[in-house]
Amino acid sequence: MSPPGLIVAAPASGTGKTTVMLGLLRALRDEGIAVAPFKNGPDYIDPAFHRAASGRPSRNLDSWAMDGALLDALVGEARGADLVLAEGSMGLFDGVAQRGASGTGATADLARRYGWPVILVVDVSGQAQSAAATALGFAGLDPDVPFAGVILNRVASPRHERLVRTGMDAAGIRVLGALPRRADLVLPERHLGLVQAVEHPDLDRVIGDYADFLREHVDLAAVRAAAQASAQMGAGEAGAGGPPPPAQRIAIAQDAAFSFLYPHLLEGWLRAGAEILPFSPLADEAPARHADLVWLPGGYPELHAGTIAAAGRFLGGLRAHAETRPVHGECGGYMVLGEALVDKAGETHRMAGLLGLVTSHAQRRMHLGYRQAILHAPVAGLPAGARLTGHEFHYATIVSQTDAPLADVRDADGNLVPETGSVRGRATGSFFHLIAAAA
Known part of the structure; x- marks a missing residue:
């Protein structure tokens, strides 16, 4: 009832x-x-x-x-x-x-x-x-x-x-x-x-x-x-409508710097049979070697940029994984996949270098709103052409972005936005936070 x-x-x-x-x-x-x-x-x-x-x-x-x-x-x-x-x-x-x-x-x-x-x-x-x-x-x-x-x-x-x-x-x-x-x-x-x-x-x-x-x-x-x-409640089946898991074994960064991943996504991926392998970049943990995909969620990496830049095991494991299998970053995770992150004090911290992206919090500007994306390239098991819904919320400014765009990204009114994400080899990333798959 x-x-x-x-x-x-x-x-x-x-x-x-x-x-x-x-x-x-x-x-x-x-x-x-x-x-x-x-x-x-x-x-x-x-x-x-x-x-x-x-x-x-x-x-x-x-x-x-x-x-x-x-x-x-x-x-x-x-x-x-x-x-x-x-x-x-x-x-x-x-x-x-x-x-x-x-x-x-x-x-x-x-x-x-x-x-x-x-x-x-x-x-x-x-x-x-x-x-x-x-x-x-x-x-x-x-x-x-x-x-x-x-x-x-x-x-x-x-x-x-x-x-x-x-x-x-x-x-x-x-x-x-x-x-x-x-x-x-x-x-x-x-x-x-x-x-x-x-x-x-x-x-x-x-x-x-x-x-x-x-x-x-x-x-x-x-x-x-x-x-x-609610008369409507109870009509839905568990897992209905959610995007499928992008891989079978997913290593997901989870700590104070990487925590912005919607619970319904994790629950849906687990329900569909995916294995979630959490690890902490702030503790300098490398992603599991047997993972099919590494997923870096958003969060507050700009508050921990020095710690992340010094996390040799984490960065080394990330680079090794990207040689053979996909790596994806959302928002804060996207910034960490880039060449460098400039914190609010203006200090530059070297990141993973898997994407040609440099972002800065010294030049703050709010980016906020719903987003709809059509992938130009696959994100692990999410194929090119997939239509996704989500949102963008950050204060980072893109200083440079040298890779091919990951997606056609539009706001809620259908207008193109410049934050297209990036793809280089097996590394992908975007400021776009995934919520659901669109019809």
């Missing part, structure tokens, strides 16, 4: 929905409720925090990059849970102009598809009764998006809360909780978002503090009662 679900969303980024999400996950877990977490959109970092808070794996759902079969299969992984709790991205209705595989990527797409009511986290700082206009607009914009109510955030005082509640009552908006302003309940950030969960020095205690905060100021029973079961 499908568990009931809810979506924690907001009018915009920066309203505090991640704090609410983590606090709810831990508070409900502490009550013995098995909560299956999800994250809307292309985000590597939040799902790791969800897992730390709930004790269960969190998966990404993306209506632009994923077709209905893959979405339903991933949501089907929540079978056996008591409740589904999905965290939105940006504002509730924010997506791209042109539909992708099954939608625009907006959080509202998930609410429509699965019937999960939205809890809107509203930052009420700087306003009182006027906050109701914001909530009313979000509640009424699309009648196909079910609306559970609001959690008020950054409330300045009891008087402020009374005024805001007065406005919400007049508008017919249910208030599920009101969170006082707390400057200390903030997770550290860096240029790609929150600091990774594995790097947080006292994460369990911090999440426990969030849970205590939510228990004190949010009606958890009302939150649970607002959840609704």
Whole structure:
């Protein structure tokens, strides 16, 4: 039977929905409720925090990059849970102009598809009764998006809360909780978002503090009662819609520098019979000699460039592997396959030299958005001509790129982008992060 679900969303980024999400996950877990977490959109970092808070794996759902079969299969992984709790991205209705595989990527797409009511986290700082206009607009914009109510955030005082509640009552908006302003309940950030969960020095205690905060100021029973079961959920088969494994035995770099690989890809590859062989470049480990493919995910190699440049066993093993078998790098992994990486201080670090790529973080510029790619050359078992969906998110600048392009890469509107990736011999790489295979 499908568990009931809810979506924690907001009018915009920066309203505090991640704090609410983590606090709810831990508070409900502490009550013995098995909560299956999800994250809307292309985000590597939040799902790791969800897992730390709930004790269960969190998966990404993306209506632009994923077709209905893959979405339903991933949501089907929540079978056996008591409740589904999905965290939105940006504002509730924010997506791209042109539909992708099954939608625009907006959080509202998930609410429509699965019937999960939205809890809107509203930052009420700087306003009182006027906050109701914001909530009313979000509640009424699309009648196909079910609306559970609001959690008020950054409330300045009891008087402020009374005024805001007065406005919400007049508008017919249910208030599920009101969170006082707390400057200390903030997770550290860096240029790609929150600091990774594995790097947080006292994460369990911090999440426990969030849970205590939510228990004190949010009606958890009302939150649970607002959840609704999905008629759509359960229709998908495990593994449906995902890209096939690019090789049988895949050596994957996994450490603080290389951690950005979507869980549904790994799970799908394992389900299809692939063998995953993890190794750590930061520990100067070489990839397994019997691997058919080495895959370097994205992450933060720019923060560890000196360590990587000095990792002789890792770099030597990578070069030896590329003599006979394929090597692929995504984003940060792509930079490591290149000739050199310039860190933000302007220091140049020699990388693997398998591609003629030099990248720099001293010349920062954000590259962000969905991507659709058609491969010009194979990436291991992914053949030339394969159509892939994914995204790009980095601050690196390409200083030089001397190899043939790996793919025709376009943004969500179909416009060509200059970051085509590279191919040289058996080495391939791209700033493009793979999410799914396109029809």
